[in-house]
Amino acid sequence: EDQVTQSPEALRLQEGESSSLNCSYTVSGLRGLFWYRQDPGKGPEFLFTLYSAGEEKEKERLKATLTKKESFLHITAPKPEDSATYLCAVQAGGSYIPTFGRGTSLIVHP
Amino acid sequence: DADVTQTPRNRITKTGKRIMLECSQTKGHDRMYWYRQDPGLGLRLIYYSFDVKDINKGEISDGYSVSRQAQAKFSLSLESAIPNQTALYFCATSEGTPTDTQYFGPGTRLTVL
Numbered sequence: 314e315d316q317v318t319q320s321p322e323a324l325r326l327q328e329g330e331s332s333s334l335n336c337s338y339t340v341s342g343l344r345g346l347f348w349y350r351q352d353p354g355k356g357p358e359f360l361f362t363l364y365s366a367g368e369e370k371e372k373e374r375l376k377a378t379l380t381k382k383e384s385f386l387h388i389t390a391p392k393p394e395d396s397a398t399y400l401c402a403v404q405a406g407g408s409y410i411p412t413f414g415r416g417t418s419l420i421v422h423p
Numbered sequence: 424d425a426d427v428t429q430t431p432r433n434r435i436t437k438t439g440k441r442i443m444l445e446c447s448q449t450k451g452h453d454r455m456y457w458y459r460q461d462p463g464l465g466l467r468l469i470y471y472s473f474d475v476k477d478i479n480k481g482e483i484s485d486g487y488s489v490s491r492q493a494q495a496k497f498s499l500s501l502e503s504a505i506p507n508q509t510a511l512y513f514c515a516t517s518e519g520t521p522t523d524t525q526y527f528g529p530g531t532r533l534t535v536l
Binding site for chain 1: 427463464468481511513515523524525526528529532
């Protein structure tokens with residue numbers, strides 16, 4: 314059974330305090346790993362797709378990396394507007410449907 | 424205009440009532456999905472459809488039904504609503520290949536009294 318575990322469940326940072334969110338997974342043949350951002354009461358918004366170990370993608374203060382067992386979402390010098398829940402999802406090679414983790418709730422204090 | 428729209432955005436109803444949630448998309452994607460989200464439980468898949476003639480159950484389909492009226496429209500029905508169906512409901516689409524990146528609608532907040 315495909316499994317996705319995100320940690321920590323919640324993270325509080327001061328503005329400018331860099332940190333990382335973790336997504337560990339167990340799937341049979343990774344087809345893709347996805348990161349989404351979700352603001353309260355809104356739909357998840359796509360951030361990145363990673364396909365193979367060693368791949369990295371960046372967008373503004375966010376950088377996603379991938380190994381064979383986990384992915385990290387690094388947040389550099391975060392701002393209060395980065396506060397949101399970050400969701401990770403993985404899709405196995407033989408599956409038509411991504412499996413979502415429960416998310417990490419990030420709060421950045423000014 | 425938003426690529427994925429959902430109506431209504433908020434709905435309060437009573438136990439036993441029939442409810443329909445609607446989703447429309449302009450992304451031209453064949454694949455569409457319905458999820459529900461509950462605090463602490465994350466996103467759970469209710470139904471998905473890979474084309475107009477294809478409907479599949481997700482992990483929590485009991486008490487729900489769907490209709491794929493066209494490539495762009497996918498509706499979710501609660502035949503007889505119950506309080507534990509109170510949740511945030513999301514519709515999503517994806518293009519299928521080469522990646523199943525999903526694009527979500529804004530959500531419908533459903534409360535069953």
